[in-house]
Amino acid sequence: MEVTNADYQTIDLQKKLKVFFQEGEEHHEFCPVRDIMDRFGDKWSLLAILNLGYSGKTRFNELRKKIDGISQRMLTVTLRSLERDGLITRKIYAEVPPRVEYELTLLGTSLLQQILGLAQWASGNMAEIAKSRLEYDSKLQ
Template sequence: MRTVETVTDATSSWDPYEQGCPSRDLLDRIGDKWSILVLGELGEHGTSRFTELRKRLSGVSEKMLTQTLRALERDGLVLRTVHPEVPVRVEYELTPLGHTLRGPLRGLTQWSLQHMAEVLAAREAYDVRTGQTG
């Protein structure tokens, strides 16, 4: 069994630019559109039920939200709690590890909002230059 010390010591050998590095998978997960939005929603609203998340994340399918929540739970970022009631109540919340992503994700969100007009202008100029239609 790996100890926290062993895991911490191993971080110096992880390089996301190297093929096969497990950090690539993690970057894919936390950089995924639905993961970012789920983490943001749970960070802002705290504990939420599946239906609440689905309502707040306009456009997410039930299947995609289920897959995203399972993957985030597997990575230790989201905690799923089943309450043995009738009917069964399931809630999701950020773990302490998940909370550590709030700052970086908030920064990315703010950057995207601040620079959206520039990005849209660049896309339009690119499409005109290359003859593409978005």
């Protein structure tokens, strides 16, 4: 039997997963993947990061207009959390009226690159996912 490129990719992934899980065994009480997924699995954080990445420095109300459906309170909570994680900076200008701008940090930009990879994967595979969902749902009826 011939070994294909897909087989090598599977073997490579298996090796990486083995290393990941072996390293994870040393840290039972803290799982970085779970922590990050809990943090960014909410409805708004990724949208805020994507918009800040696209627009650069952005004022609060400008960002709120770009994220359809987010309330003022939820945007405030989301931005504070992203700032706490070191993903964005918040700069306050001593002006009247006060002006505050938000911008991705280097850490936030590195996360944005990963999010874009996921977004590209989702965009490229959405038709297949939708088809699979329809097939699955039709079996349930």
